[in-house]
Amino acid sequence: MNIFGKKSQTFKPKKNIQEGSKQYHLKQYAEATLGSGNLKSAVSLPTGEDINEWLAVNTTDFFNQINMLYGTITEFCTGTDCPVMSAGPKYEYHWADGTTVKKAIKVSAPEYVDFLMTWVQSQLDDENIFPSKIGVPFPKNFQSIVKTIFKRLFRVYAHIYHSHFQKIVSLGEEAHLNTSLKHFIYFIQEFNLVDKKELGPLNELIESLMKNP
Amino acid sequence: MNVERKLESLSLQQQQQEEQQDESEQPNQGVEDEEEEEYDEEEYEEEEEDINFSKETLEAAMATKVSIEQYYTSLFKSLKERDDRRCFLEKKMEELNLREEQKSVKRRELDKKETEYIKSRRIRLTGHSFESIRIIGRGAFGEVRLVKMKKNNKFFAMKKLDKSKMIEKHQTIHVRSERDILADSNNIHGSNPWIVSLYYSFQDANFLYLIMEYVPGGDMMTQLIKYDTFTEDATRFYIAETVLALHSIHKLSYIHRDIKPDNLLIDQKGHIKVSDFGLCTGLQTNRVPTLAEIYKKYEGDNNIREEDQTPQSRSARFDSWKRQRRVLAYSNVGTPDYTAPEVLMKDGYSAECDWWSVGVIMFEMLVGYPPFCSESIRETYHKIMNWKQTLPKIMEEAKAEVNLSPEAQDLIERFLTDPMTRIGFNGVEEIQSHPFFKGVDWRRLRETRPPIIPQLSSPTDTSNFDHYEEEQQPEPMQPVQSKSRRKITSFDIPFIGYTYRNFDAMRDAFGSVNSRDAFGSINSREAFGSINNRDSLQGANM
Numbered sequence: 001m002n003i004f005g006k007k008s009q010t011f012k013p014k015k016n017i018q019e020g021s022k023q024y025h026l027k028q029y030a031e032a033t034l035g036s037g038n039l040k041s042a043v044s045l046p047t048g049e050d051i052n053e054w055l056a057v058n059t060t061d062f063f064n065q066i067n068m069l070y071g072t073i074t075e076f077c078t079g080t081d082c083p084v085m086s087a088g089p090k091y092e093y094h095w096a097d098g099t100t101v102k103k104a105i106k107v108s109a110p111e112y113v114d115f116l117m118t119w120v121q122s123q124l125d126d127e128n129i130f131p132s133k134i135g136v137p138f139p140k141n142f143q144s145i146v147k148t149i150f151k152r153l154f155r156v157y158a159h160i161y162h163s164h165f166q167k168i169v170s171l172g173e174e175a176h177l178n179t180s181l182k183h184f185i186y187f188i189q190e191f192n193l194v195d196k197k198e199l200g201p202l203n204e205l206i207e208s209l210m211k212n213p
Numbered sequence: 214m215n216v217e218r219k220l221e222s223l224s225l226q227q228q229q230q231e232e233q234q235d236e237s238e239q240p241n242q243g244v245e246d247e248e249e250e251e252y253d254e255e256e257y258e259e260e261e262e263d264i265n266f267s268k269e270t271l272e273a274a275m276a277t278k279v280s281i282e283q284y285y286t287s288l289f290k291s292l293k294e295r296d297d298r299r300c301f302l303e304k305k306m307e308e309l310n311l312r313e314e315q316k317s318v319k320r321r322e323l324d325k326k327e328t329e330y331i332k333s334r335r336i337r338l339t340g341h342s343f344e345s346i347r348i349i350g351r352g353a354f355g356e357v358r359l360v361k362m363k364k365n366n367k368f369f370a371m372k373k374l375d376k377s378k379m380i381e382k383h384q385t386i387h388v389r390s391e392r393d394i395l396a397d398s399n400n401i402h403g404s405n406p407w408i409v410s411l412y413y414s415f416q417d418a419n420f421l422y423l424i425m426e427y428v429p430g431g432d433m434m435t436q437l438i439k440y441d442t443f444t445e446d447a448t449r450f451y452i453a454e455t456v457l458a459l460h461s462i463h464k465l466s467y468i469h470r471d472i473k474p475d476n477l478l479i480d481q482k483g484h485i486k487v488s489d490f491g492l493c494t495g496l497q498t499n500r501v502p503t504l505a506e507i508y509k510k511y512e513g514d515n516n517i518r519e520e521d522q523t524p525q526s527r528s529a530r531f532d533s534w535k536r537q538r539r540v541l542a543y544s545n546v547g548t549p550d551y552t553a554p555e556v557l558m559k560d561g562y563s564a565e566c567d568w569w570s571v572g573v574i575m576f577e578m579l580v581g582y583p584p585f586c587s588e589s590i591r592e593t594y595h596k597i598m599n600w601k602q603t604l605p606k607i608m609e610e611a612k613a614e615v616n617l618s619p620e621a622q623d624l625i626e627r628f629l630t631d632p633m634t635r636i637g638f639n640g641v642e643e644i645q646s647h648p649f650f651k652g653v654d655w656r657r658l659r660e661t662r663p664p665i666i667p668q669l670s671s672p673t674d675t676s677n678f679d680h681y682e683e684e685q686q687p688e689p690m691q692p693v694q695s696k697s698r699r700k701i702t703s704f705d706i707p708f709i710g711y712t713y714r715n716f717d718a719m720r721d722a723f724g725s726v727n728s729r730d731a732f733g734s735i736n737s738r739e740a741f742g743s744i745n746n747r748d749s750l751q752g753a754n755m
Contacts, residue, residue, distance in 0.1 A: 034282065037289040046295055048324030049331070057331045065284065068277040075270045124335075132336045134329060171266065171274040176281040183285075 032175040033182060033209075043187045051191075052138040055146050056130050058187055063120050063149075065180045066156050070113055072171060073164045082109035087158035087201035109159055116152050123149060150184075150193040157181050158201040182209045295327060338415045340422060343371055346673055348681040355420070359427055359675055368672055369412060372423040376416070406659060407458035409478060409488040428486050430479030430667035431677030433574075437474055440665075441581055445621055447664035448578040451477075453653050454485040455571055460641040462487065463564045472570035473551040474577070479677070483663030534582035548590060550583040554597050555632055568637040568644070572628020579621060580611045584629070604629055620649040 045054050070077070084106060085093040094104035095115045107115070124130050129145055131138065139145075160168065160177065168174050185206055188194045199206060266274075302323050306316050343360040346368075350357035355374040362369060410426035433451070437443075443451070455477060462469055469476075469487065478486045549557060553569035577583045584607045585596040596603045608626065611617065617625075624647050627636035637644045645655055654661065667677055 034285055037285065042288060042292060046292070046327070047299060048320060048327065050328050053328050053332055057334050060335050061284070065281060068273075068280055072270060072274040072277050074273075075267050130335065132332065134332070167266075171270070173274055173278055176278050179285065180281060 032178055034175050034179040039179075039183050040186050043183070043190045045190075052142050055143065055191065056138070059130075059146055059149055060124055062153060062180075062184055062187070063117075063124065066153050067117055069168075069173070069177055069180065070117075070156055070160060072173060073160065073167050074110065076164055076167055077110050077113070077159075079108040079110060082159075082163055085109045085112035085155070085159060086163065087155065088162040091158070091201045093155050109163070113156055113159070116156065120149055120153065147193045150188055151195075151198050154184070154188075154194055154198060157184065161202055161205060178209060181206075185210060298323065298327075338413055338422075338424075339417060340373070340420065343369070343424070345371075347675050349675050349678040350681075356681075359673060360424075362424075368427050370409075370425045370427045372425060374421040374423075376419055376421060405461050407454075407461045407485070407487055409486050425488075426486075428478040428480050428488070429669055429672075429674060429677060430481060430483065430665075432479065433474035433477040433485075435677060435679075436479065436665060437577065442615075443578040443664070445579065445618060448575060448621070449650065449653065450658075450661070450664055451485060451578065452571060452575050453650060453655070453658055455487075455574070456641065456644050457655070457658060458485055458487045459567050459571065463567070463641075468564050469567050469570075471551075472567050472574070474574060477574075479663075479665070479667060481667060481669060483666040484659055533588065534586050549594055549597060550586055552597070553632070554600060557594070557598060563632070565632040565635050565638050568628055568635055569632075572625050575621075575628065576611070576625050579617060579625075580615050584608075584611070600629065618649075620647070620651075623647075624649040 043058075045051055085095075086109065087093070092106075093112060094106050095101060095112050096104040097115070097119050101115075123145060127133070127136070129139055129142065157177075157180075161181075165174070168177050181202075185199075302319060306319055311319070343362055346359045346361060348356055348358050349370065355372065357370055357372045360369055360371040361367065409428060411423060412426070413422075413424040415422050455472070458477075459469065459472065472487075476488055478488050480486050551570045551573045553566035555561075556566050573583050573585075584604065585593050585600075587593045587596060596607075604626075608622065612622065624636070627647070632638065636647065644650075645653075670676075
């Protein structure tokens with residue numbers, strides 16, 4: 001059944017969105033960033049720094065930024081408008097964390113993001129994974145956990161760009177979102193945290209973003 | 214029916230995700246297609262722009278934008294400061310001709326400290342991270358307590374401010390001023406010895422917290438109440454220290470604007486530290502509401518009626534001031550006694566306004582009360598605004614009652630004058646070379662023995678502070694929410710970016726490995742002392 005029957009004419013059916021025009025549309029906005037400094041050098045491991053400590057503090061920072069950015073479009077990212085966690089027409093994500101939910105389940109985008117962010121927060125709060133006391137070592141699989149966190153956080157960026165970018169623009173946040181994503185991409189490239197395949201939904205946008213100094 | 218998409222499992226056990234391969238999938242062909250209409254892209258875009266956002270969304274967006282801008286500003290600043298510390302260390306080791314193995318030890322020490330610092334950024338401090346020992350101060354928006362940090366048993370002064378009261382009284386800029394200057398005053402050479410050190414700031418839903426150095430000697434107001442007046446030698450010492458303290462603040466491009474005895478603290482060795490920067494304004498700070506607006510209500514009364522000028526003997530004035538001053542210090546209203554006239558007017562003002570305040574304090578130290586004190590704020594206001602007529606009379610009365618040396622009188626009069634001719638307008642050297650300060654060793658002032666040295670029985674001795682009754686908390690302490698993903702609200706907007714960690718606090722606060730134990734042979738003091746040893750560094754700088 002057509003669940004959008006009651007929508008006003010301002011709704012544009014998804015099927016008619018041409019991927020090319022969508023990407024072109026996003027590409028235009030890749031120009032806007034905060035331009036406050038050299039992000040590429042900002043991600044480098046500082047001289048003498050412990051790599052796990054550097055990964056940990058940046059994980060916390062990106063989590064906080066993405067949480068805030070997504071928080072500005074929750075009015076529009078609803079179970080009705082985003083019945084599935086998608087990133088454009090070709091990508092859908094189902095939630096499984098491997099412990100509480102072992103078998104992947106199909107949930108709406110807001111539910112997925114809530115599961116994801118709650119899970120990341122629980123990892124950050126876990127002293128066995130992200131120790132806060134001096135002298136307590138990081139676990140052996142720490143970098144593997146960080147990679148999983150970054151892979152999942154990327155999906156929130158992807159969903160925002162594909163489904164809610166126009167709202168971001170209307171709220172005047174595109175420079176902030178672009179800067180945050182650009183910083184994120186530099187960071188994951190520096191430490192090889194996310195497979196290139198996972199970046200598929202935003203490939204063209206990323207290419208445009210990274211061209212700008 | 215729709216063809217079910219191949220869906221990716223997000224199991225932790227499956228690290229590698231397969232990209233979808235069914236790119237050849239055809240668009241769905243169903244009954245719904247018949248109802249679809251084509252929309253023009255441009256038309257679509259125009260309509261989107263007319264969508265109304267809820268207030269919550271607009272506020273969340275504003276908060277997010279400010280937060281992210283602040284984040285990147287702080288990020289680049291902290292990375293630069295880290296580089297500066299490393300370069301400073303290398304330069305210092307080169308100057309001292311250290312051997313390579315000694316250099317390696319020093320580099321590892323600095324690296325360890327840097328790691329501890331970024332680790333601390335992940336730790337979320339709350340009010341519960343500290344154990345309250347005693348209230349040592351109370352004001353309109355909150356209180357100051359002596360606290361012990363549970364993690365390391367170190368003592369701090371915790372200033373806790375009620376957000377809702379501050380918003381209500383439009384005071385958010387003030388607390389922001391305080392946090393900003395205290396954070397700015399720390400740099401590569403360590404903290405400014407003249408300013409109370411800020412170690413942490415953080416917030417929760419209801420309160421802002423500033424975790425500061427505990428300065429156990431109380432404040433100058435308390436000492437003046439205890440001793441009534443100071444000798445010229447004692448006054449010379451304290452005014453000289455205050456001059457250097459203010460100079461260090463002015464060099465940061467800040468003006469204090471609220472210098473008075475209650476804001477001059479006395480450390481455990483008896484030296485001065487400046488606190489309370491709520492009215493402080495700097496080149497990079499939003500404009501703080503002016504005192505001119507606060508005292509506007511007195512503006513209309515241009516004539517001081519003769520009856521208002523109550524003749525008072527010195528002892529009557531003295532007793533009156535002593536009786537008033539504690540009430541004034543803790544009230545919402547405050548007093549303009551120490552405020553320069555140009556601050557009370559709508560005219561612009563600059564750093565010189567702080568020198569006027571120093572002149573008022575100097576007068577009070579020698580005579581026993583500030584020059585313009587009166588029974589009412591209105592009368593005080595008018596005496597200040599008409600200082601050209603009132604001050605000569607006041608000085609004559611003071612000289613008749615107290616032995617003022619010609620140098621002391623001259624210095625007071627040169628502080629209490631027009632901004633353009635006020636001593637200090639042409640630089641702090643103008644003040645330092647005044648005859649009243651003959652014999653003062655400005656370079657070693659902080660190593661000079663102070664006139665009053667606090668007698669302290671323990672690290673938690675609060676005998677130099679007033680006693681405060683514990684008030685019943687108006688609201689019961691709510692349990693900390695386990696879920697920390699609290700939505701940002703408009704309530705939070707004025708306080709974004711409040712969190713701060715002092716680099717130097719890390720080693721002390723989180724109990725790092727003792728460097729001597731860890732690295733053995735080199736005694737850092739023998740090598741060149743700590744990178745933050747301000748005595749040797751300041752000597753080198755001078």
